Amino acid sequence: MGSDKSEYDKKRNLEKSGEPSGNSSGSAGKNSFVIQKHDASHLHYDFRLAIDGALKSWAVPKGPSMDPSEKRLAVEVEDHPLDYADFEGVIPEGEYGAGTVMVWDRGTYSNLRADKEKDSSMAESHKAGLIEVWLKGEKIEGGYALKRFRGGKKPQWLLIKMDDEKADARRKPTSTENESVKSGRDMDEIAEEGDDD
Ligand code: MN
Numbered sequence: 001m002g003s004d005k006s007e008y009d010k011k012r013n014l015e016k017s018g019e020p021s022g023n024s025s026g027s028a029g030k031n032s033f034v035i036q037k038h039d040a041s042h043l044h045y046d047f048r049l050a051i052d053g054a055l056k057s058w059a060v061p062k063g064p065s066m067d068p069s070e071k072r073l074a075v076e077v078e079d080h081p082l083d084y085a086d087f088e089g090v091i092p093e094g095e096y097g098a099g100t101v102m103v104w105d106r107g108t109y110s111n112l113r114a115d116k117e118k119d120s121s122m123a124e125s126h127k128a129g130l131i132e133v134w135l136k137g138e139k140i141e142g143g144y145a146l147k148r149f150r151g152g153k154k155p156q157w158l159l160i161k162m163d164d165e166k167a168d169a170r171r172k173p174t175s176t177e178n179e180s181v182k183s184g185r186d187m188d189e190i191a192e193e194g195d196d197d
Pocket of ligand 1: 038
């Protein structure tokens, strides 16, 4: 067995939790994003963007807003393997991130900073601490900016809806759209599945 395991692998007992191993290329495409609703010690939304073969990940306590005047805290956490984007289920007690995970939204993104003037790749944008993407999901659509305001071990960013034609302060999908885009289940239904193990 190799000893050079990633932080992600070290934190997970994969056989026990049934989470993806990260060994396959996964079904997440090159420009995919996913938002997983995660009822762990604190309910939050994990926002993940596929960048250079991994899912860059942020824990967003309040989830995405459609209102450009709202800034949502997004704490950067460790990269996840691409195939984690499909994971929905229950991470058992005692495991890292124990709790229920829902595929709340998913889709594709385009890099709004990749135009000719700026010519910034996603990796460069991430490094620079300013990401601008157009999301095309089933619930969330439109431009979003991620701005890093504090570095360190768990860098802190703000997730902000850009002011475009998809902005809508009245729409609150994190309150009104509570079902999985993968299975149609709500959090309770996903959690019940975990009880059968
Ligand atoms: Mn999480």
